[in-house]
Amino acid sequence: MDKAELRRRIVAARAGLPDPRGSATAIRETLLDQPWVQMAGLxxxxxxxxxxxxxxxxxxxxxxxxxxxxxPVLRSDDDLDWAVYDGPDSLAPGRRGLMEPVDTRRGVDAIRTAGLVIVPALAVDAATGVRLGRGGGSYDRALARVGPNVPTVALLHEGEIVDGVPAEPHDRPVSMAALPSGIVTF
Known part of the structure; x- marks a missing residue:
């Protein structure tokens, strides 16, 4: 199955979830219990x-x-700039309607200083940790800037760790996925 078909299937499955945002509490609590999350200053x-x-x-x-x-702040070239979150009132709609912080932009390399990186994904390959995103490559470029010892975590619904996510040379894996049932390490 190619990436476009896999995306269509997962997007359709997510649309059928009774409460697609309902898994947030379990994921949040699981992550907050991890020492490597508690110790990440950025x-x-x-x-x-x-x-x-x-x-x-x-x-x-x-x-x-x-x-x-x-x-992230989505740039016109679809790369990700970064800005500090300073509470719920520090966000405004950006490109494509995504909420973005209004603070000073820190540049695309700001992600290099993070002690933990949490990224979106539609699916993650069970064997390799390669994530399937929306197709713009924004997070693959960002993940390429992250150091090898920094935890990178994709947030997923149950059933979104799959066999055989098609990978291209620019695709970057994550080291973990957080699901309502727990954390999976790749």
Missing amino acids: VACYWSSGTEPATHGLILALWKHGTTIIL
């Missing part, structure tokens, strides 16, 4: 939308704990 994350596992509660909990959160 976390790169994303503000979820649509049927993605919700990140809003996770971001707020980390921020209240004193963690610095950087969120």
Whole structure:
């Protein structure tokens, strides 16, 4: 199966979830219990939308704990710039309607300083950790800038770790996936 077909299948399956954002609490609590999450002073994350596992509660909990959160700002070339999240009122609609922080842009390389990187995905390959995104390559470019010892975590619904995500040379794997049932390491 090619990437486009796999994307269509997962998007359709997510549309059929009774409460696609309902798994957020379990994912949030699982992540917040991890020492490597608690110790990350700077976390790169994303503000979820649509049927993605919700990140809003996770971001707020980390921020209240004193963690610095950087969120992506989609550039015109579809690369990701980064800016600091400073509470719920620090966001505004950006390109493609995505909520983005209004703080000073830190540049595409700001992700290099993160102690934890949390990314969206439609699926992750069970054997390799290669993630299937929406197809723009934004997160593959961002993940290419992350150091090898930094945890990279894709947030998924149950059933989205699959066999055989098609991979291309530019695709970057994640080291883990967080699901409502727990964390899977690749």
